Amino acid sequence: MTENRILIVDDEKDICQLLTTTLQKEGFTAVQTAGSIQEGWEQFQAFSPHLAILDIMLPDGEGYDLCKKIRETSRIPILFLSARTEEVDKILGLAIGGDDYVSKPFSPKEVAYRVKAQLRRAGMHSMEDNQSEGATTVGLFSMNAEETEVTKEGKRLELTAKEVGLMGCFMRNPDRILSKETLFQVVWGEDFFGADNTLMVHIRRLREKIEETPADPQHLKTVKGLGYRFNGK
Incomplete structure (x- = not known):
């Protein structure tokens, strides 16, 4: 159930x-x-x-x-x-x-x-409603209850609205593979068809802000042929 x-x-x-x-x-x-x-x-x-x-x-x-x-x-x-x-x-x-x-x-x-x-x-199957529980924390990263601000080790990250949306998806689903289709549907509210470049650009820019070495990401990894997986460690 x-x-x-x-x-x-x-x-x-x-x-x-x-x-x-x-x-x-x-x-x-x-x-x-x-x-x-x-x-x-x-x-x-x-x-x-x-x-x-x-x-x-x-x-x-x-x-x-x-x-x-x-x-x-x-x-x-x-x-x-x-x-x-x-x-x-x-x-x-x-x-x-x-x-x-x-x-x-x-x-x-x-x-x-x-x-x-x-x-x-929306990546919400088998998840508890956390709206009343305040910030969501995954490893080094935290997101406030309103899902408008993300911090890393207590320091605020300067993210765009779409980047915050992506982080919300990843932080609600740590260590799970999220498909490109799912991410685009949730964050953009549209079907994914033909949007591969748009998503890739936003992922690249997000990595530049959350990774020590964007070219060798440790938190936001690509799973070839399947999508992306996030961990906050």
Whole structure:
């Protein structure tokens, strides 16, 4: 069973129950539901979910508004559910911080698959929520709770936003191989196709800031054909 917590915000109780049952069958034992933006926000604060599924049309507003509110403090994956099928609605959902969009009617198993895919891309499978635990420390490196600043041996590293995003991925997954596709999806929020040079440039610049000898990296290593692996020692 997975420890990932899922929040569903939809005012249709039948849909909430259907998705809850399906997700639980797929191994997600911690699923909470809400029927409005207000209730959804309260559940988000109390439940600290790893992923949220938001309906767009809710009694007290639109799921877009709740997405914006969540994005002020969290990077968790967000999936939109909607009876709206216009392309502009999908684009808007993704533009304001959503990670995926599923049109109603939908297959609950497809939603469960998309949930797993988003959590996998975010590198969050089998991980405890550490938002309330303060800084994350891996060897010589520490990242503050807001994931905006990284230090090495207590000294702040001058990193760009994308470099901080990359370090966040690596520090949440020490000693694990992260594929280029996963890194690009999480940090850029886009598919990887054709982005190899972009990622390589950012990795090279990151190494220049965290490694004693960038040409012979000890912390951020390339695993040929698979991706990158980080250790803080």
